[in-house]
Amino acid sequence: xxxxxxxxxxxxxxRKCNYCDFFSYQGMEEWISPYVDALCKxxxxxKEKLVDYRVKTIYIGGGTPTLVPAExxxxxxxxxxxxxxxxxxxxxxxxxxxxxxxxxxxSVLKSSGINRLSMxxxxxxxxxxxxxxxxxxxxxxxxSVDSARxxxxxxxxxxxxxxxxxxxxxxxxETLYRVCMLGMEHISMYSLKVEEGTLFYxxxxxxxxxxxxxxEDRLMYYKGRNFLHQHGLEQYEISxxxxxxxxxxxxxxxxxxxxxxxxxxGAHSYFNxxxxxxxxxxxxxxxxxxxxxxxxxxxxLVDETNERFETIMLGLRLVRGIDKEGFVRRFGRxxxxxxxxxVEKLIGKELLVDDGRYIRLTNRGxxxxxxxxxxxxx
Amino acid sequence: xxxxxxxxxRNFCIIAHIDHGKSTLADRLLEMTGTLSEREMDAQVLxxxxxxxxxxxxxxxxxxxxxxxxxxxxxxxxxxxxxPGHVDFTYEVSRSLAACEGALLVVDASQxxxxxxxxxxxxxxxHNLEIIPVINKIDLPGARPDWVKKQxxxxxxxxxxDAPLISAKNGIGIEAVLRSIIERxxxxxxxxxxxxxxxxxxxxYDNYRGVIPYIRVKEGTIKPGDRIxxxxxxxxxxxxxxxxxxxxxxxVEELRAGDVGYIAAGIKSVRDTRxxxxxxxAGKPASEALPGYKNLQPMVYCGIYPxxxxxxxxxxxxxxxxxxxxxxxxxxxxxxxxxxxxxxxxFLGLLHMEIVQERLEREYGLDxxxxxxxxxxRVMKSNGEMVEVSNPTNLPPPVEMEYIEEPxxxxxxxxxxxxxxxxxxxxxxxxxxxxxxEYIESTRVLITYEMPLNEIIxxxxxxxxxxxxxxxxxxxxxxxxxxxDLVKLDILLNGEVVDALSTIVHREKAxxxxxxxxxxxxxxxxxxxxxxxxxxxxxxxxxxxxTVKALRxxxxxxxxGGDVTRKKKLLEKQKEGKKRMRQxxxxxxxxxxxxxxxKIN
Numbered sequence: 016x017x018x019x020x021x022x023x024x025x026x027x028x029x030r031k032c033n034y035c036d037f038f039s040y041q042g043m044e045e046w047i048s049p050y051v052d053a054l055c056k057x058x059x060x061x062k063e064k065l066v067d068y069r070v071k072t073i074y075i076g077g078g079t080p081t082l083v084p085a086e087x088x089x090x091x092x093x094x095x096x097x098x099x100x101x102x103x104x105x106x107x108x109x110x111x112x113x114x115x116x117x118x119x120x121x122s123v124l125k126s127s128g129i130n131r132l133s134m135x136x137x138x139x140x141x142x143x144x145x146x147x148x149x150x151x152x153x154x155x156x157x158x159s160v161d162s163a164r165x166x167x168x169x170x171x172x173x174x175x176x177x178x179x180x181x182x183x184x185x186x187x188x189e190t191l192y193r194v195c196m197l198g199m200e201h202i203s204m205y206s207l208k209v210e211e212g213t214l215f216y217x218x219x220x221x222x223x224x225x226x227x228x229x230x231e232d233r234l235m236y237y238k239g240r241n242f243l244h245q246h247g248l249e250q251y252e253i254s255x256x257x258x259x260x261x262x263x264x265x266x267x268x269x270x271x272x273x274x275x276x277x278x279x280x281g282a283h284s285y286f287n288x289x290x291x292x293x294x295x296x297x298x299x300x301x302x303x304x305x306x307x308x309x310x311x312x313x314x315x316l317v318d319e320t321n322e323r324f325e326t327i328m329l330g331l332r333l334v335r336g337i338d339k340e341g342f343v344r345r346f347g348r349x350x351x352x353x354x355x356x357x358v359e360k361l362i363g364k365e366l367l368v369d370d371g372r373y374i375r376l377t378n379r380g381x382x383x384x385x386x387x388x389x390x391x392x393x
Numbered sequence: 394x395x396x397x398x399x400x401x402x403r404n405f406c407i408i409a410h411i412d413h414g415k416s417t418l419a420d421r422l423l424e425m426t427g428t429l430s431e432r433e434m435d436a437q438v439l440x441x442x443x444x445x446x447x448x449x450x451x452x453x454x455x456x457x458x459x460x461x462x463x464x465x466x467x468x469x470x471x472x473x474x475x476x477p478g479h480v481d482f483t484y485e486v487s488r489s490l491a492a493c494e495g496a497l498l499v500v501d502a503s504q505x506x507x508x509x510x511x512x513x514x515x516x517x518x519x520h521n522l523e524i525i526p527v528i529n530k531i532d533l534p535g536a537r538p539d540w541v542k543k544q545x546x547x548x549x550x551x552x553x554x555d556a557p558l559i560s561a562k563n564g565i566g567i568e569a570v571l572r573s574i575i576e577r578x579x580x581x582x583x584x585x586x587x588x589x590x591x592x593x594x595x596x597x598y599d600n601y602r603g604v605i606p607y608i609r610v611k612e613g614t615i616k617p618g619d620r621i622x623x624x625x626x627x628x629x630x631x632x633x634x635x636x637x638x639x640x641x642x643x644x645v646e647e648l649r650a651g652d653v654g655y656i657a658a659g660i661k662s663v664r665d666t667r668x669x670x671x672x673x674x675a676g677k678p679a680s681e682a683l684p685g686y687k688n689l690q691p692m693v694y695c696g697i698y699p700x701x702x703x704x705x706x707x708x709x710x711x712x713x714x715x716x717x718x719x720x721x722x723x724x725x726x727x728x729x730x731x732x733x734x735x736x737x738x739x740f741l742g743l744l745h746m747e748i749v750q751e752r753l754e755r756e757y758g759l760d761x762x763x764x765x766x767x768x769x770x771r772v773m774k775s776n777g778e779m780v781e782v783s784n785p786t787n788l789p790p791p792v793e794m795e796y797i798e799e800p801x802x803x804x805x806x807x808x809x810x811x812x813x814x815x816x817x818x819x820x821x822x823x824x825x826x827x828x829x830x831e832y833i834e835s836t837r838v839l840i841t842y843e844m845p846l847n848e849i850i851x852x853x854x855x856x857x858x859x860x861x862x863x864x865x866x867x868x869x870x871x872x873x874x875x876x877x878d879l880v881k882l883d884i885l886l887n888g889e890v891v892d893a894l895s896t897i898v899h900r901e902k903a904x905x906x907x908x909x910x911x912x913x914x915x916x917x918x919x920x921x922x923x924x925x926x927x928x929x930x931x932x933x934x935x936x937x938x939x940t941v942k943a944l945r946x947x948x949x950x951x952x953x954g955g956d957v958t959r960k961k962k963l964l965e966k967q968k969e970g971k972k973r974m975r976q977x978x979x980x981x982x983x984x985x986x987x988x989x990x991x992k993i994n
Contacts (some may be wrong), residue, residue, distance in 0.1 A: 022955055042548040208949070229920070229945035236946075253948060269955055283955040291957055315958060325957055328964070364922065385967060386922055392968045 019068040019286075020268040021099070023054065023091065024079040026297055029115075032219075033148035038281035038295040039078040042382055046297050050280070051087045055276045055303040057293075060096040064286075067275075070101045072265035074108045075129075081111040085120045089127035096128070106264040108133055108172075114155035121166035131263075132163050133172040133201075139190040146224070148214070153193065160197050170261055172201035177235040179207055180224035187235050188242060195246040198305050200261040204239050205254050207233055233382055253332050253381055269375035270333050272326045281312075288322070290315045317389030319346070323353055327391050331384060336375025350374060357390040399651045401961060404609065408514055409499035410507035410866065414529040417455070417561040418499055419473060425567050426471070428458040428640060435557055437558055455595065456607055456653055457640040463575050464624045471574055472638075472653035474594065474609075476513070482741065483870070485595070486691055487516050488669045491685055492594045492609035492653065495523040495578030498545075498571065502528050502558075503535035505544050505837075506805035507596070509864035514549060523548075523578045526556040527570055528842040532563055548833045553829045565944070581651030589613030589621070591648075591656075591672040600715035602634070604660035608672060609653050611683060615643050616647035620675040621658060624682040628665050629675045630658035639848060640674045643929070663720040689721050691739025692800070693746055693766050693850050694783035695895065696727060697753070698735030700760035700973065700984055702843065705734045711757035715749060722749060727784065731977050732762055732987070737784055743850050752924045759834070762975070762984050764893050765991050768847045771798040771874055785895040791932060797897075798874040800846040806857065808865035810838050815860040823848035824899060843879065844869075847897070882907055884990075885928040885935075889978045894990055900931075907937040908938040920944040925980055 020285035027047060028039045053205045073095060088109070095101055108131040109124060116124075121132075122214060138144055156173075163171055176188045209226065218224045227235070240250060241279050242340040252270060254339065255263065268275050276284040280300035283292040291314040294300040317325065323346055330337035342350045349369045351358060358374065361367040366380035366387050380387050409415035423426075460470040466673065466803075476489040496517045500506055508513075517524060528538050538558050547551040557564030557573060595607040608615075615621070619632045634657035636644040649652045660666055667689075671682040699708045712724050723739040731890050740746040746766060753759050765837050772781045773795040782788050804825065806816055810832070817827070817840070825842035833839050849869065857865050884894035900908050907929025914927050917942050929937040949960060974981040 147718070152937060206946070206948075233945045275955060277955055283957070285955070285957065292958075293954070313958070321961075325961065328961065329957065366922075382946050382948060383944055385923060385964060386944065386947045388964055389968050392964060 016067055016069050016100075017274070018071040018102075019065065020072040020074065020265050020273070020275035021070050021095065022265075022275055022276065022279075022282055022284075023075045023080075024077065024282040025075065025083050026050075026280050027079045027082045028077065028079050028204040029082065030128045030148065030150055033146065033214040034207060034209065035148075036213050037078075040297060043297055044082070046301065047083055047087070049301050049305075050297060051083065051091065053280050054091060055302040056304050057310065058091070058094055059098060061229055061276060061278070063131065065099050068100065068274075070095070070105060072106045072108070072268060073101070073128075074265040076108075076110045078110075079112050079115055080109050082113040085123035085127070087121055088129075092127045092129070101128075101393060106131055106170075108134065108265060109262070111159065112149075113151040113153075113159045115151075116159050116162060118162040118165055119207060121162050121168065123211045125166045125168060130168065131170040131172070132168050133174065135174045135205075136184070136190070136194065137174060138186070139184050139193045143182060143186070146180060147176075157197065170200050172203060172263065173197075173199050174203045174205065176205050177239060178209050178227050178232045180218075180226060182227070182235075184235060188238060191242050191246075195243070195248070199248070201255070201257040201263060202243060202248055203255050204236075204243070206236065236382075251334050253334075253384065270329045272322070272329045285317075288317050290317055322346075324391055328355070328388050330349065331374075331380075331387065332378055334375065336370075336373035338373060339369075340372070354391055355366060361387055361390055396475075398649070399465055399582070400580050402470045402472070402581055402651045403574050404474065404493045404581060404651070404653055405495040405497060405574055405578055406474045406476050406493045406498055406517075407497045408510060408517060409529075410475070410501070410504070410510045413499050413501040413504070413507075413510070414561045415475075415499055416495070416557070418527070418529065418567075420474065421561050421564055421567045422459055422473060422571065423457065423640065424564075425571065426461045428457065428459050454892075456638050458637045458653065461575070463570050463572070466731055469575055471571070474653065479988060482745070483512070483516070484687055484741075485668055486513055487520070487685065488592065488594045490517050490520045490522060491669075491683070492592055493520075493522055493523065494581055495574065496549075497574070498524050498526045499529050499561075500526065500541050500545065502531045502538050502541055503533055506548055508805055508839075508868050511548075511807065511839075512805070512868040524551055525570075525573050525577055526551055526553045528553075528556050528558050529561055531558045532560040532565060544834055573800055581698065583610075583612040583650035585612075585614050586650045587612035587650070588677050589615055589619075589672065589674045590679045590683055591615060591670065592683050593666050593668055593670045595668060596666055596718075596720075598663060600656070602657040602659070604663050604666055604717075605655050605657055606660070606666045606672070607653075607655050608648070610648050610650050612650050612679070613674070614647050614649045615656060615672070616617050621656075621672050622675040622678055623666055624671040624673055624678070625667070625686055625688075626665065626670075630660055632656050632658045634658075663717060666894065667720050678708065689741060691723055691769075692720065692742055692846065693740045693768060694737055695740075695746060695766040696729060696732065696735055696764035696784065697724075697738050697750065698732040698762045698764075698893075700762055702733045704759060707761055707763075708736065708753070709755070711753050711759060712738070714757075715752060719749075722743065729764075729786075729893045731975060731982070732764075732889045735762075737782070760984075762893075762987050763991075764987060765896050766850050767897065768800050768845075768850060768878070770897060772796075773798070782897075785881055785897045786892045788897060791880075796876050797879045799877045799879060801843055801872055801875050802846050802849065802869040803872050804844050804849065804867060804869045805840045806840045806842070806865050806867045808838060808840070808861050810836050812861040812865060813840065816840055816857065818858055819853075819860055820844065823853060843872065845899075846871070880931050882910075883930045884910060885926075885930055886914075886918075886980045887925050887984065888928075890930075891977055891982075894989055896990075903931055904936050907931075911937045911939040913992075914986055915939040915941055915991045918980070918982055918988050921981060923979075 026039050028041045031041050081094050107128050109134045112135050132229050135157050137147055175190050209219050243256045250256050251262050276286055280293055280297050281295035290313050293310045294312045365377055368377055407415045407658050455475045457473050461469050461471055463469050474489050475485045475491055528541050531538050542553040545551050557566045557569035590612045591608040591610045593606045593608055596604050599605050622629045634644055635648050635655040636642050669686040673679045699705050716722050721741045724736040727737040728734055736931050772780050772782055775793050775795055820842045825844040828843055829841040831839050878900045880900050880903055882896050882898050883890045911927045911929050922944055924943045925941040927939045928935050974983050
């Protein structure tokens with residue numbers, strides 16, 4: 016039996032954030048019920064294919080999954096347990112926005128198996144939340160964390176961002192401080208990336224917002240990293256920090272380039288040497304599933320060259336780096352056999368280190384991971 | 394009756410400033426004479442090249458034969474010879490004029506005479522052409538036909554009283570133009586019986602028949618089967634075909650004195666039948682060639698490189714094909730440390746250069762990197778040897794040079810008088826030497842400066858237009874070489890000289906230019922893993938320095954919910970971008986960097 020991760024996507028949002036280019040939609044609430052029906056149908060279709068698999072993680076992401084009534088979410092999770100072999104100690108995460116989860120809701124979710132909560136706080140200060148287009152306030156976050164603890168959820172992540180327009184170092188450190196004071200088990204700290212097609216992109220082009228320079232961005236990153244380290248959260252990935260033993264198992268599946276399936280609109284799967292994704296559009300997705308036509312929007316066969324590259328690309332995100340023996344087990348030969356020149360060159364430039372067991376990025380390498388990866392391409 | 398035949402021929406051209414309506418008038422003439430049906434009229438027939446139409450200028454001369462029934466009941470043959478409208482092609486214009494007996498001077502009723510018009514007009518007067526002023530765009534709100542008439546009389550001394558007032562666009566007054574052509578332009582002279590002398594005024598390359606020269610028969614007769622000789626080089630060919638332009642090539646039995654047409658004779662290279670040359674009989678040659686032939690030499694050079702090294706052969710093929718039709722384009726292979734294999738290409742002028750570059754990119758789909766244009770410098774070496782340098786990299790070291798000479802031109806600018814100050818300032822900045830200024834009417838002046846060619850080859854015209862809000866027009870002619878205090882300005886990236894960025898500049902301007910280039914490069918060179926010093930240097934002396942800071946952040950934060958493909962695609966795109974850059978030492982330089990340097994002044 017092999018292990019696999021299951022991602023479930025809920026694409027609904029009360030309001031789309033100004034920086035968000037993810038496949039989430041506002042004002043589609045009347046589609047929740049048909050969507051969940053379609054989702055359940057899609058899950059059932061996976062049943063046969065997963066007979067030899069054990070589901071070790073379930074990750075319900077969005078959108079704002081907590082907009083979906085907890086009973087429906089519970090129904091989906093119950094179904095998963097009926098049709099798949101979900102491990103008893105599986106990590107089952109749901110994403111939530113502060114203010115969208117009541118104590119009662121959390122209790123229902125908890126009893127349906129949810130044991131990890133990931134909350135999008137992004138920033139502590141009112142003015143940043145407003146610019147970002149977030150609907151919550153920092154008090155909502157405090158209340159939601161309290162409710163989660165009351166409901167017995169002992170594994171909580173907070174997403175926070177730095178490099179926001181006009182954000183000072185002090186504001187950034189305040190955000191981290193507040194979050195740490197609430198006793199998070201896990202923190203993801205992201206540098207804001209302005210994607211094409213978002214409101215932020217327009218504002219940036221119109222000069223309405225300014226982004227920090229590379230130097231300022233890195234300063235926030237270094238300071239944030241040190242701060243979390245001092246507060247007992249160890250970095251295990253470029254953007255992720257956790258109390259020992261609370262690393263996100265689901266995300267580790269991605270970084271270890273292992274298999275996962277994604278259900279729901281726009282969800283991505285990596286299964287049986289193939290990467291594919293569902294229709295992003297809610298209606299197209301529901302229709303395709305219900306009528307039994309193809310729900311696939313994109314499909315790509317991953318040949319061995321690509322698989323090797325992806326293993327490097329994802330593995331180098333981990334602080335630990337790429338497990339050299341694991342690499343040999345997977346591809347038959349040493350990493351130097353395939354990428355000797357690139358690895359030597361990058362070690363020479365002090366962007367990579369080889370500690371015998373792992374090949375990993377140096378601190379400098381982490382700042383310029385893309386440049387490092389380009390050396391491994393073709 | 395040959396006499397009668399010649400009496401019914403008129404050979405003429407149209408002189409006009411850009412946008413004054415030359416092509417539109419030509420279209421109307423074609424339409425009125427039924428040369429083309431309305432259905433066949435694709436707007437502005439004579440400008441067939443896409444590029445020409447877009448730029449609104451005529452690059453290569455062409456000809457068309459109109460048949461018009463005049464009020465005396467006779468059918469007249471009117472040969473309209475189109476002329477290129479730009480200063481780079483003055484010589485070609487003069488050869489087209491030499492094929493005519495008259496010219497229509499088309500002037501915009503609201504703008505009046507412009508410098509380029511004047512230059513071509515003087516050329517026409519030199520060739521003793523009968524000039525018929527035509528005032529166009531009289532239906533536009535700003536039209537001032539009386540003012541223009543007065544201007545024509547005052548400035549050129551031509552009687553404009555009877556000038557047809559027309560709107561080519563709306564077909565007003567076209568008949569009057571046709572009548573004036575017949576009434577005022579003299580018919581051609583020249584005997585059919587004399588030894589053949591035919592002037593080549595243009596040519597094009599046909600894939601099946603080789604070079605097709607466009608000719609004006611001055612004396613004699615030419616027909617298929619004739620054995621002909623090109624007088625400047627003695628090359629002989631046998632005529633397979635002669636014909637006229639209706640407007641498509643239409644074979645006829647023979648061309649006689651006074652006729653305009655084409656010949657086909659299995660000619661392989663446009664270099665054998667250059668514009669201005671004379672065609673005669675091989676067996677019974679004329680005693681002398683027609684006057685005015687010049688073997689044109691390129692004035693401006695630049696390096697042209699394929700953006701991707703692998704396209705070198707494609708670039709060579711494309712240049713060879715362009716050369717089939719363009720006797721003035723020269724090129725030879727050249728190697729640059731920075732840019733790899735490419736070609737040093739010579740052009741008649743800047744417009745010619747731009748046209749060739751655009752055609753290579755557009756018609757041949759090539760991505761190019763071009764180096765800053767350069768003129769040809771003459772270098773007197775210490776050993777007494779004089780060498781010509783068209784690539785700054787090849788300039789000998791200072792210790793081996795006695796002096797450098799640069800080509801100079803006479804620049805004529807016509808402008809409303811309120812911009813005189815701005816124009817003089819510009820010309821002084823460009824090392825111009827003031828020669829002369831005269832009022833050609835109460836509010837317009839003609840300013841003459843002698844200037845180094847290298848100061849006007851890049852953006853002089855743009856600068857002139859912006860400082861005079863587009864009202865000034867200019868023209869230049871080459872006058873000769875003169876010593877100047879010139880130095881080679883090198884650019885160093887990470888301590889290494891980048892040959893493709895070297896330029897030759899006047900010593901006094903070297904500092905400012907060096908600083909400007911360094912600043913510009915700092916903008917266009919992306920941050921890399923290490924800090925990159927950019928330096929400008931004269932010899933071993935660094936005169937400017939900038940730094941591209943090291944890349945601090947190049948990492949994606951998100952993992953996009955398992956969307957690994959997206960991240961991989963982003964990396965692949967980044968890799969593509971990197972591939973398009975030029976690796977110079979350890980520095981990656983984007984193609985734009987080489988272009989950016991051109992835009993500094």
